[in-house]
Amino acid sequence: MSIKIYGDPGSGSLRRITSAAAVMGVEIERVNIDLFKGESHTPEYLELNPHGLSPVMVDGDFVLYESSAINLYLAEKAGSDLAGTTTRERYEILQWMFWSGEQWRVFATLTFDEVLAKRFMGKPADESIVNLAAAKLRAGASVLDAHLAKHDYIVGDRLTLVDFDIAGPFSQNERTKIPLNEFPNLVAWQQRLLETVPAWADTKREVDVRIDTALEAAGIKL
Ligand SMILES: N[C@@H](CCC(=O)N[C@@H](CS)C(=O)NCC(=O)O)C(=O)O
Incomplete structure (x- = not known):
């Protein structure tokens, strides 16, 4: 099945x-x-x-x-x-997964809801929420940027599940304008994923087509 x-x-x-x-x-x-x-x-x-x-x-x-x-x-x-092979690797992956869920992606989602989802409903974004989310994302991104200055991947210098978790916000950042591009090591890591993991590039295209088509159909220009 x-x-x-x-x-x-x-x-x-x-x-x-x-x-x-x-x-x-x-x-x-x-x-x-x-x-x-x-x-x-x-x-x-x-x-x-x-x-x-x-x-x-x-x-x-x-x-x-x-x-x-x-x-x-x-x-x-x-x-x-x-998902990791050693105890240490598995728990480092979980550490970053929990961090990503509670302190990172949630602010990208909040921005998406304000900047994009609300536009579909004909409502304006609440700038105070967008600004709060940007400040939280910048704080997380600066730690990630320092981490990625010394590592090619989030855990163990090879691809693990948590790279996809933490890279999730890059799916919409060109549209929501969250401040990820200010962080060169973060951007270089994202580019590395796109260039070395064909599925990450394929799924980016799928997301882009789906959202850009929906925006166009609704007559929304960002
Ligand atoms: N923490 C959840 C996030 C789920 C989530 O935010 N899903 C969004 C799409 S990416 C959704 O279903 N939104 C629909 C809604 O809010 O009504 C996960 O990692 O799966």
Whole structure:
């Protein structure tokens, strides 16, 4: 039975899973949901994830949400080293994953909601939220930038799942204008991922086409 992944092709979180699955050679069946049409809030979808968020994984009778948890599950199933091979490596990956969820991506998502999602609803962005998120992102980015001055990847000088987690905000930064380009080592690491991990480049194109097409259809110029 195939592993189903529900998500919108424009989602940076779906991208974290589809990229990791491709690198790990895990076959997945994509189930498209349209977030612009609110399809993560239908009664059927809320049975899968009562938070109304995507992506969601369904593997037989096992339903799992949160992209990092899904990636860890897929890595364990595939016996992949992307989740780390030693105790130290595994816990460093978890450390950065928790940090990324609580202190990093959340501010990129907040910016997306203000700058993009609200435009689709015909509402203006709340600049105080955008500014707060930018300050938080700058604080995180300056630590990442110093870390990446000494390392090619986030953990262990090779690609792991947490590179996709922390790179997630790059999925929308050209549109949301979050301040990532001020940090040269962060940008160089992102470029390295795009050049050395074909799935990361493929999924960037998928996100760009999906969001840019939706913006054009709605007549929104950023
Ligand atoms: N922490 C979650 C983030 C999930 C999330 O923010 N998903 C967004 C798309 S990237 C979503 O489903 N938004 C729909 C909504 O807010 O209604 C994960 O890592 O999977």
